[in-house]
Amino acid sequence: MSEAVVDDIVAVLPPLLQTLESLSFVARNLNPPNFDRVMQIAGEPEEALQAVRPRLADWPEKFAHIKTALEAAIEPALAGYAGLRAVQNGEGDLVGVFRALRYLPRAQEALYPLTELPPVSGFFIAPDLREDAGLQAKLAATPNDDTGIFHERNEPGSRGGFSMYVPEYYTPDRAWPLVMALHGGSGNGRGFLWSWLRDARSRGAILVAPTATGQTWALMGDDTDTPNLNRILDQVRARWNIDATRMLLTGMSDGGTFSYVTGLDGASRFTHLAPVAATFHPLMAEMADAERLRGLPIFITHGRLDWMFPVQTARQTQGLLSAAGAKVTYREIDDLSHTYPREINAEILQWLNGEQADDA
The missing domain is CATH 1.20.58 (Methane Monooxygenase Hydroxylase; Chain G, domain 1)
Incomplete structure (x- = not known):
């Protein structure tokens, strides 16, 4: 050069x-x-x-x-x-x-192909891991096959497709944790992917960010989103080695609420739920599959300053789900409004991997 x-x-x-x-x-x-x-x-x-x-x-x-x-x-x-x-x-x-x-x-999507440049690669590493020599070496190596960023029918303005990221050092000889992250009501998966990519890249997780089939997730009326999420899950598991014991469904705002709606169903295949800035109606706990709830790991994150879904709702949800037998971890962030706190991703991944105790 x-x-x-x-x-x-x-x-x-x-x-x-x-x-x-x-x-x-x-x-x-x-x-x-x-x-x-x-x-x-x-x-x-x-x-x-x-x-x-x-x-x-x-x-x-x-x-x-x-x-x-x-x-x-x-x-x-x-x-x-x-x-x-x-x-x-x-x-x-x-x-x-x-x-x-x-x-x-x-801007992040446009910049990511330049991770061949060390400063750009460092930008897409979680700040606490930027000095990790082992991680830097893995990311500096030639990417393995079938890795990187993929978009499946998920152009801006489209509905029902998905974007995903597979760490460049992925190998199929072991099973990898899966994070399926659902965007907020006015968003799309292609944009929401970047709320999680830095942590998936740094900590070794396969990331999938679907786009709702409608203008937001199917919180009322016919549920066209759950069958679509299952289709996407099947497609991903057929191509990459996913750990069936570490399949996380998370989401922001409406996406977090829908992670409850579909994730509390007895047929759900996700092993962990992590709604962020979500709302929850008490009837959802009553309608949820009782056997599904028993021992289900749920990580709730909410901001004390949330102006859309007041924090009292999250506190009540913690109590309702714990009483129903779920294994609930609750994080209330003092300075968080109704926005996505990327700093919580590391703790959620540690929890998914069984690296920390749950809170009652």
């Missing part, structure tokens, strides 16, 4: 990665009353990114794949911040904030 191109990459990557980290910070800490404060803390990383963007203009053709990926990541990163700035300046509302934050997974 030419010295000039290296210099340009060294100049462009830090502000790009910082902008993505700052967008992630806003997404995690978003709470409507505190939006301006969160934006102040996030700073103005997009200004530095905008300043170095012209350095990609005149690269030799043989580096086109790097240039294309960087440009494809920079554009949505800047668009996301532009959307946030518009709301900050009084030109929109909370809906505009959510729309702006949808650019974050698009």
Whole structure:
């Protein structure tokens, strides 16, 4: 690689990665009353990114794949911040904030093919494992067959497909834990994949992120989603070696609620449930299969500041499910509103792998 191109990459990557980290910070800490404060803390990383963007203009053709990926990541990163700035300046509302934050997974998807570059690979490693030499060596090796990111009928705007990630160091000689992660009501699996990819890549799990068959999950009326999840599960298990004792169904908001709806059914094949920021009606406990509930590992995560589903609901759910015989772990996060807390993923994976005790 030419010295000039290296210099340009060294100049462009830090502000790009910082902008993505700052967008992630806003997404995690978003709470409507505190939006301006969160934006102040996030700073103005997009200004530095905008300043170095012209350095990609005149690269030799043989580096086109790097240039294309960087440009494809920079554009949505800047668009996301532009959307946030518009709301900050009084030109929109909370809906505009959510729309702006949808650019974050698009930027991450565009950037991921450049994990051949150590700083990019490090960005997609969980922070507490970035100094793990063994993990770095596994990720620096040539990817094994049938690994990486896959999309099955899951283009933006489509319904019922799925996206998935298989760690590049996957081998079929052992069974791997499965995480099936369900997006929130206005989301899709292709975007929600990035809420979990860093941890699946770092800690060794196969990740599947389906998209609901309707505009949100089948919380009322005909359940077209459970048969679709089973179809996806069959498709994945036929191709990769999945540990039948470690199959997690998790989800955010409506996705978390649907993990209860389908996961408490006696026919469910998932061994663990981990709803995040979900709601739960007491009738769901009464209607659930009693034998299924007995001893079922359930990990509930909820924010004390949740403005959509008040935390009292999660506390009541913990009591109801524990009384019904489920093995419940409950995590209440003091500074969490109705957003996805990626920091909980490591603990959920440890719990899935039986590496920590459950809470009553």
